[in-house]
Amino acid sequence: MKIIRNTALLGFTALAFQLSYARDVIAPADPSITSHTLSYKGSVLGIAENAGGMINRFRIDGSIDLMGPEVDRAGRGGQIATRDKLHRLRYNPTQAGFHEYLGTPSDITVSQGGTRLTVNDRPCALWHGDGRFDYIRWENIGADPYGNDGGDSDVDGIDEENLEGKQNTEVKSEFNFWAEYKLMDTEDWVHDLAVFRCSTRFSYVRDPIHCIRQFNKVYSPHIGNITDMSNHKPDGVHPDHRYDLANQVSIFAMRFDRDRSPFTHTRWINENGDWMVRHRTGGFEWRVNIENNEDVRSRSTVPWDGGDRDTSSPHNFDGKRLIVLAQSALIGGPLKALGIYTPDSGKNKLNVIGRDRGTGKLLYRDRRVYGMDLADETRTASLEKAGVNIASLGVMNPGQLIALNAYESVRHETYLLVGNPKQIREVVEQNLEGL
Numbered sequence: 001m002k003i004i005r006n007t008a009l010l011g012f013t014a015l016a017f018q019l020s021y022a023r024d025v026i027a028p029a030d031p032s033i034t035s036h037t038l039s040y041k042g043s044v045l046g047i048a049e050n051a052g053g054m055i056n057r058f059r060i061d062g063s064i065d066l067m068g069p070e071v072d073r074a075g076r077g078g079q080i081a082t083r084d085k086l087h088r089l090r091y092n093p094t095q096a097g098f099h100e101y102l103g104t105p106s107d108i109t110v111s112q113g114g115t116r117l118t119v120n121d122r123p124c125a126l127w128h129g130d131g132r133f134d135y136i137r138w139e140n141i142g143a144d145p146y147g148n149d150g151g152d153s154d155v156d157g158i159d160e161e162n163l164e165g166k167q168n169t170e171v172k173s174e175f176n177f178w179a180e181y182k183l184m185d186t187e188d189w190v191h192d193l194a195v196f197r198c199s200t201r202f203s204y205v206r207d208p209i210h211c212i213r214q215f216n217k218v219y220s221p222h223i224g225n226i227t228d229m230s231n232h233k234p235d236g237v238h239p240d241h242r243y244d245l246a247n248q249v250s251i252f253a254m255r256f257d258r259d260r261s262p263f264t265h266t267r268w269i270n271e272n273g274d275w276m277v278r279h280r281t282g283g284f285e286w287r288v289n290i291e292n293n294e295d296v297r298s299r300s301t302v303p304w305d306g307g308d309r310d311t312s313s314p315h316n317f318d319g320k321r322l323i324v325l326a327q328s329a330l331i332g333g334p335l336k337a338l339g340i341y342t343p344d345s346g347k348n349k350l351n352v353i354g355r356d357r358g359t360g361k362l363l364y365r366d367r368r369v370y371g372m373d374l375a376d377e378t379r380t381a382s383l384e385k386a387g388v389n390i391a392s393l394g395v396m397n398p399g400q401l402i403a404l405n406a407y408e409s410v411r412h413e414t415y416l417l418v419g420n421p422k423q424i425r426e427v428v429e430q431n432l433e434g435l
Contacts (some may be wrong), residue, residue: 131146251387
């Protein structure tokens, strides 16, 4: 780790936090290549070290890989990404990389015993702007998706002709990313199932010197405004700053090729504890609102609707923290289902943490989530997606935290459980944090 002093940034003295990382943040990649796996009782979770450690293989009960050619691209698979209204959703740190075949090379640590895969902390790339904002002047590592720019222009208004690092500097966000996949030991649980815990963390460790400034043109305080970024910690009032990630949404999702998916029904549990079910047919979209904090939500001028959707809609429901993708309408039986469970755990409740930039010491934890829902939906005729959407106040840039010499991280965890719906629910209620 190297700490350097920068006196020109935003009119204040700040510490520019730099972690040594020899490789470019993106490189040409084949995200279909699985580098590491966790497996138990015929269920397999595999990840791609050349695409940010995203999940690119998933089998249940010895089935075919549910992630085929439609899913095996950076930005798809099973992964997390984050963005914010303050920058009109264009500034988009993404676990897997920059473009479908330009992934983020990552070092993976395998635990003794092979039950834990850690994506080591490293710089996080930005996604390419979804075809709506070309911030990429350089294409020396790989082409961007903007075919009308001649390969050498962008629209961010910054002179980057002599930019040190070229494309790597443009797409290397201010955030670092870390993840861990753990195969839980379930032998003594109520049911001995394959249960994978997926934990992630985005950390705003670099000062906003270049990357986020490319998005000044889409800076939108009228929809991204947050009156106070800190719910309880750090002390004081902290209105959003131009270079914060404010009015933030993070999405952790699993994606499957529709022609490989065996799932025919979506199940969830309503607020009374009763099972609910819908058929997964045609262009389905089911959303289950699991968290809504009006006190925190009120700090946003134009909040996300996660956790506060119109439940009169035939697609939106209030419920508990588990959604199940099932192969039949039965609750029991031999057919395996996939449960996606987002617990009300410490990492998810106190989703933002602050650490000392010099020592890494934990300084505070803060609850900034104001809405959360579980979703199961079709994305295209050949792709489906299921996961969790998290709406939050956001994270502050280090310039807001100079007095503490701190940086902030946003963290999350979700479990993937394989069993029949009854077994999955009983494990959640009796062996995890409950519904």
